[in-house]
Amino acid sequence: MPQDFLPFTRPSIDATTMDAVAEVLRSGWLASGSKVLEFEAALSAYLGGRSVRAVTSGTAALEIALAVADIGPGDEVITTPMSWCATSNVILRRGARPVFVDVDLDSRNLDLDAVEAAITPRTRAILPVHFSGLPIDQDRLYRLGRQHGLRIIEDAAHAIGSAWKGRRIGSHGDLVCFSFHPNKNMTTGEGGAIVASTPQEVEFIETYRFNGVMHRAPGEFDVSFAGMKANLSDIAAQIGLGQLVRLETFNARRRELAAHYYARWASNCPLRLPARGDEDHSWHMFAPLLPVDRLGLSRADFIARMKQHGIGVGIHYPAIHLLSAYRGLGWREGQFPNAERVGRETITLPLFPAMALQDVDRVIDTVHAVLAEIAHAA
Incomplete structure (x- = not known):
């Protein structure tokens, strides 16, 4: 391979961020802590004050969002066949059925005429991807959701910093999921985030991302459902803080x-x-x-x-x-x-x-x- 090989993507991590990560390592607190809270607050500010919770991947964000929407066996979720496999894998993992419809050849985004034609009594949600960061028609997408009583779960893995009619993706809408994989526009090493709409949804996400654990009195906790282990580390959050400002x-x-x-x-x-x-x-x-x-x-x-x-x-x-x-x-x-x-x-x-x-x-x-x-x- 030539010495000056040019990859199709490469993350940009500056020395200031590396030094800040070293400080986290020296602190002795590496799991979810103050840096995760700081990162979530910074993401919330970037998205106009919406409630944001960080998780370990964009895949985890999508799976938790489906759980928030109570998607399960017998349900159908209309989605795209043109994405990374995680977009539909999470639907299967919830016991639901992905219903694919075709995409526009040039935007690679869902054909919303085909989406409307695919809606059945079993359809519970639409899960579009903003392919390569190009937003799908948000006006029509949400109009379809309202008309048919469907949840909209946006796979915005490509779209941090994209906007629809001047409004950032994630600053509006229903459930919006981001990825911070190393090949994305900003990274936390590995990681993701979910934007939710209500305090109840935020509480559910917080519980779901940590095994369903609900803390009681000091040293006591309960588990009311089987969640997953998807809480972000302070190490990853510190990388994210350095990336978000850039x-x-x-x-x-x-x-x-x-x-x-x-x-x-x-x-x-x-x-x-x-x-x-x-x-x-x-x-x-x-x-x-x-x-x-x-x-x-x-x-x-x-x-x-x-x-x-x-x-x-x-x-x-x-x-x-x-x-x-x-x-x-x-x-x-x-x-x-x-x-x-x-x-x-x-x-x-x-x-x-x-x-x-x-x-x-x-x-x-x-x-x-x-x-x-x-x-x-x-």
């Missing part, structure tokens, strides 16, 4: 980099570029489509050649309904053609705040060079 700078840089991709590929672009959105798009990733059939090439070959040239390329994501666990539930090829095409053709190109505009130029030049190599070899 988030707007991170996202501004991501927008600059994405804009440069579009400017360079304003013409003669061999790829199908994703929907651009507007200034409220946080650009978690840049994932165009590689038209493998039209160009007569293998995506795997393209990715391997890009790596040889020092450029990392990801795949986000294979279509969920074609994974073995979901084929076993009766889903099959041909049901969601847009999601399936994205699953076949998507290539995630480098996009992270530490990149220079010249790095984007390098990626674009390498894409053209690799495609020329493949065409010549054919």
